[in-house]
Amino acid sequence: MKPENDLILRAARGEKTERVPVWLMRQAGRILPEYRAIRNKLSSFNELVETPELAAEVTLQPVDILGVDAAIIFSDILVVPEAMGVGYKMVKGKGPVFHSTVTTQAEADKLRIADPGSELKYVTDAIRIVKKELNGRVPLIGFAGAPWTIFAYMAEGSGSKTFSAARKILYQNPALAQDVLNKVTETTISYLKAQIEAGADLVQVFDSWAGILPEQQYKQFALPAIERICEAIDEVPVTVFAKGAYGAFDALANLPCRTLGVDWNMNIQDCRKAAGNKTLQGNLDPCLLYAPDEDLVAGTQKMVSAFGKDKYIANLGHGVYPDTDPQKVKLFIETIKTL
Amino acid sequence: MKPENDLILRAARGEKTERVPVWLMRQAGRILPEYRAIRNKLSSFNELVETPELAAEVTLQPVDILGVDAAIIFSDILVVPEAMGVGYKMVKGKGPVFHSTVTTQAEADKLRIADPGSELKYVTDAIRIVKKELNGRVPLIGFAGAPWTIFAYMAEGSGSKTFSAARKILYQNPALAQDVLNKVTETTISYLKAQIEAGADLVQVFDSWAGILPEQQYKQFALPAIERICEAIDEVPVTVFAKGAYGAFDALANLPCRTLGVDWNMNIQDCRKAAGNKTLQGNLDPCLLYAPDEDLVAGTQKMVSAFGKDKYIANLGHGVYPDTDPQKVKLFIETIKTL
Numbered sequence: 147m148k149p150e151n152d153l154i155l156r157a158a159r160g161e162k163t164e165r166v167p168v169w170l171m172r173q174a175g176r177i178l179p180e181y182r183a184i185r186n187k188l189s190s191f192n193e194l195v196e197t198p199e200l201a202a203e204v205t206l207q208p209v210d211i212l213g214v215d216a217a218i219i220f221s222d223i224l225v226v227p228e229a230m231g232v233g234y235k236m237v238k239g240k241g242p243v244f245h246s247t248v249t250t251q252a253e254a255d256k257l258r259i260a261d262p263g264s265e266l267k268y269v270t271d272a273i274r275i276v277k278k279e280l281n282g283r284v285p286l287i288g289f290a291g292a293p294w295t296i297f298a299y300m301a302e303g304s305g306s307k308t309f310s311a312a313r314k315i316l317y318q319n320p321a322l323a324q325d326v327l328n329k330v331t332e333t334t335i336s337y338l339k340a341q342i343e344a345g346a347d348l349v350q351v352f353d354s355w356a357g358i359l360p361e362q363q364y365k366q367f368a369l370p371a372i373e374r375i376c377e378a379i380d381e382v383p384v385t386v387f388a389k390g391a392y393g394a395f396d397a398l399a400n401l402p403c404r405t406l407g408v409d410w411n412m413n414i415q416d417c418r419k420a421a422g423n424k425t426l427q428g429n430l431d432p433c434l435l436y437a438p439d440e441d442l443v444a445g446t447q448k449m450v451s452a453f454g455k456d457k458y459i460a461n462l463g464h465g466v467y468p469d470t471d472p473q474k475v476k477l478f479i480e481t482i483k484t485l
Numbered sequence: 486m487k488p489e490n491d492l493i494l495r496a497a498r499g500e501k502t503e504r505v506p507v508w509l510m511r512q513a514g515r516i517l518p519e520y521r522a523i524r525n526k527l528s529s530f531n532e533l534v535e536t537p538e539l540a541a542e543v544t545l546q547p548v549d550i551l552g553v554d555a556a557i558i559f560s561d562i563l564v565v566p567e568a569m570g571v572g573y574k575m576v577k578g579k580g581p582v583f584h585s586t587v588t589t590q591a592e593a594d595k596l597r598i599a600d601p602g603s604e605l606k607y608v609t610d611a612i613r614i615v616k617k618e619l620n621g622r623v624p625l626i627g628f629a630g631a632p633w634t635i636f637a638y639m640a641e642g643s644g645s646k647t648f649s650a651a652r653k654i655l656y657q658n659p660a661l662a663q664d665v666l667n668k669v670t671e672t673t674i675s676y677l678k679a680q681i682e683a684g685a686d687l688v689q690v691f692d693s694w695a696g697i698l699p700e701q702q703y704k705q706f707a708l709p710a711i712e713r714i715c716e717a718i719d720e721v722p723v724t725v726f727a728k729g730a731y732g733a734f735d736a737l738a739n740l741p742c743r744t745l746g747v748d749w750n751m752n753i754q755d756c757r758k759a760a761g762n763k764t765l766q767g768n769l770d771p772c773l774l775y776a777p778d779e780d781l782v783a784g785t786q787k788m789v790s791a792f793g794k795d796k797y798i799a800n801l802g803h804g805v806y807p808d809t810d811p812q813k814v815k816l817f818i819e820t821i822k823t824l
Contacts, residue, residue: 307646310772310806317776360749360770392731393752410699413732431699433649437656467649 149347151284154216157459158348158383158404158425166455167215168482169287170475171387172465173208174220177472180207191236195221196268202275209284212472213479216285216348217276219341221269223291223352226333227300229260240304247303249315254326260333262340269337270344277345288346290338292353292375292388293330294368297323300330309358316363323367331371335378342381350385350407351375357390364394369401376403385427389464396420410463414452426453429463435474442474446481455485488686490623493555496798497687497722497743497764505794506554507821508626509814510726511804512547513559516811519546530575534560535607541614548623551811552818555624555687556615558680560608562630562691565672566639568599579643586642588654593665599672601679608676609683616684627685629677631692631714631727632669633707636662639669648697655702662706670710674717681720689724689746690714696729703733708740715742724766728803735759749802753791765792768802774813781813785820794824 149155153167175181181204188194195201205220224234224242234242248254260266276286291299299305301312315323338349351372359368368388376384387407388398398406399420408417408428417426434445450460460482466475488494492506514520520543527533534540544559563573563581573583587593599605615625630638638644640651654662677688690711698707707727715723726746727737737745738759747756747767756765773784789799799821805814 305646307644308771308803308806310775310808313770313772314775317772317780357750361752390750393750411696411729411732413700431652432647433652433656436649436653441656464647467647469649 149280149282149285151215154459155285155347155383157457158385160404160423160425160457162456166450166458166460166482166485168460168479169214169216169218170208170212170462170466171218173212173214173475174205174218176468177466177470177475178207178211179472180211191222192234195225198268198271198275201268201272202279205272205276205286206279209280212475213483214284216287217280218287218289218350219269219273219276219346221272221289223289223296223354224299225266225269226260226290226296226330226337229262229265229337230257230329230333232257232300234299242299242304244299244303247311248297248300248326249311251319251322251325254322254329257326257329259329260337262333262337266337266340270340273341273344273346285347286345288338288341288349290334290349290351292351292356292368292386293327293334293371294359294364295353295355296330296334297326298355298358300326309355313358313363316359316367320367327367327371331374335375338375338379339381342379346382348383348385349379350387351403353386353388353391356388356394357392361393364391365397369394369397373401376401387427399424405459407461408463412463414449418453423457425457425459427459427461429461430478432462432464432467432470435462435466435470435478439474439477442477443481446478447485450482450485488619488621488624490554493798494624494686494722496796497724499743499762499764499796501795505789505797505799505821505824507799507818508553508555508557509547509551509801509805510557512551512553512814513544513557515807516805516809516814517546517550518811519550530561531573534564537607537610537614540607540611541618544611544615544625545618548619551814552822553623555626556619557626557628557689558608558612558615558685560611560628562628562635562693563638564605564608565599565629565635565669565676568601568604568676569596569668569672571596571639573638581638581643583638583642586650587636587639587665588650590658590661590664593661593668596665596668598668599676601672601676605676605679609679612680612683612685624686625684627677627680627688629673629688629690631690631695631707631725632666632673632710633698633703634692634694635669635673636665637694637697639665648694652697652702655698655706659706666706666710670713674714677714677718678720681718685721687722687724688718689726690742692725692727692730695727695733696731700732703730704736708733708736712740715740726766738763744798746800747802751802753788757792762796764796764798766798766800768800769817771801771803771806771809774801774805774809774817778813778816781816782820785817786824789821789824
């Protein structure tokens with residue numbers, strides 16, 4: 147069923163749209179008091195992610211409250227390593243902490259190629275509920291982490307400023323890294339296909355730690371895995387967001403995907419030039435949402451002028467920060483809608 | 486007194502050198518067992534930084550043990566905010582934690598323009614000891630954080646992945662940010678002059694969090710402060726290392742400094758083209774020091790070929806990681822020396 151508001155899908159396919167579509171990375175969760183009311187009743191972040199009714203509820207909140215042009219399923223990129231056998235919990239003020247890591251061949255051998263129909267059923271169940279509740283109002287975005295980013299967390303066992311434990315493996319045991327990347331890639335493809343089967347109208351691949359790799363290693367390890375995913379997904383448009391991949395943007399432009407994400411430090415003109423016929427998505431500095439209204443409006447207008455209104459999906463250049471005032475987010479969205 | 490080995494000074498001045506000089510960011514401290522033996526006897530990192538005899542001892546270790554072409558004074562960029570009234574302590578596994586933050590005008594008004602002759606005397610005392618012990622063998626590098634990076638820590642009160650508290654101020658209260666940046670700049674200039682007066686033969690300005698700012702804000706807030714520092718220091722060559730400042734590299738190339746640092750994700754050819762007549766320093770991926778010997782040697786050779794042997798100081802593209810094997814560091818240094 148074609149959504150009533152299919153602006154994002156048309157922009158992703160490179161078609162003309164009567165106005166620029168807009169959504170926010172991390173819109174589901176974090177900033178809304180309505181989200182926190184639900185989250186605070188639970189004992190853990192994981193419980194929210196793994197309870198389809200609640201994940202669906204917080205997925206729908208920004209559609210109703212903020213007026214975005216798409217919903218994105220509330221989940222986390224780390225559900226994939228968990229489904230493969232490497233679980234984690236979210237620790238306040240610290241981020242994800244894994245119960246075990248993958249740094250040896252024995253640990254890699256123990257990884258399962260997850261079956262999304264069983265191990266990730268809570269995500270597809272949530273998608274089905276969201277689709278029913280949305281009732282065709284706006285498209286639903288599914289997502290997964292890119293294999294390099296997932297591998298980085300699996301090797302490190304937590305977030306990191308340097309991800310040196312993961313990067314060490316690329317130098318010391320590239321075959322092990324490749325083995326894990328292959329397993330993650332395979333799981334990710336079937337996971338995204340399951341999301342699409344359940345109703346996702348578009349999927350985004352997040353390579354959050356793209357920027358930590360030297361260009362050559364990004365092209366050797368990270369990019370081929372994303373390429374395999376893009377090649378495998380032909381049911382819906384695919385967006386690839388490789389944060390900080392300045393040196394590899396030209397190569398990203400050759401991926402068989404429809405849309406490329408642009409972070410707030412990337413030069414819009416350079417990205418437009420490199421991206422050719424692709425749609426671009428981004429890239430407002432999330433901190434501009436702290437600015438006075440007139441600066442936020444002016445910055446938003448400037449961004450759209452730089453991208454141009456065609457082949458463009460407005461968004462931030464990073465996930466929205468948790469202490470952002472929802473009124474500012476509404477102003478950002480309204481500004482885009484009235485341009 | 487001219488050091489016996491003045492390769493780095495000549496390379497920084499753009500003069501021909503018979504071979505490429507080499508040192509490592511963070512060489513003083515972290516990787517050597519000899520360093521840890523001293524550190525482990527003390528109750529805190531700060532105690533080591535503030536005890537001139539011990540700071541001098543760990544400064545000299547890499548000269549004797551690793552054979553680098555320069556010493557760099559063992560200290561921390563956060564001694565400047567401490568001297569200005571915003572103290573910190575290093576917490577294991579967490580990094581610096583400040584006793585207070587600077588986010589309001591009242592807090593900014595309380596900041597002192599520090600007098601390095603008193604509040605930072607422990608650094609200049611350490612420099613004097615090092616110079617005596619070095620006895621002219623190799624040059625000594627002094628350093629300070631760039632004002633934006635110092636401001637970022639002062640506002641945030643700790644390390645951060647986003648430094649959104651600091652960046653919020655740039656949008657909400659740019660006058661406050663400018664006021665703090667001015668005070669930090671003034672302190673930094675007199676601090677670097679005091680280091681030079683005590684014997685530093687070259688100084689480096691570290692803008693560790695350059696990469697978090699959008700290009701336009703980097704040019705508005707961060708760069709003018711560095712420019713003032715470069716203009717004020719004419720006694721010795723100045724190196725500016727703005728990590729992650731991809732969009733601003735062209736502007737950095739116009740600074741009145743002699744050398745620019747290059748991080749491991751910057752494209753060497755692009756930097757060379759942008760830097761014109763300046764000397765470049767960097768940029769080995771610190772994780773390449775985890776690689777097998779033959780890969781480390783090949784990667785080092787490839788890096789030097791890309792930079793060229795003139796107007797070049799070999800280094801890593803980031804500080805050396807704490808779990809690096811000193812033997813690998815020696816191999817890196819030996820490889821550079823025999824090229």
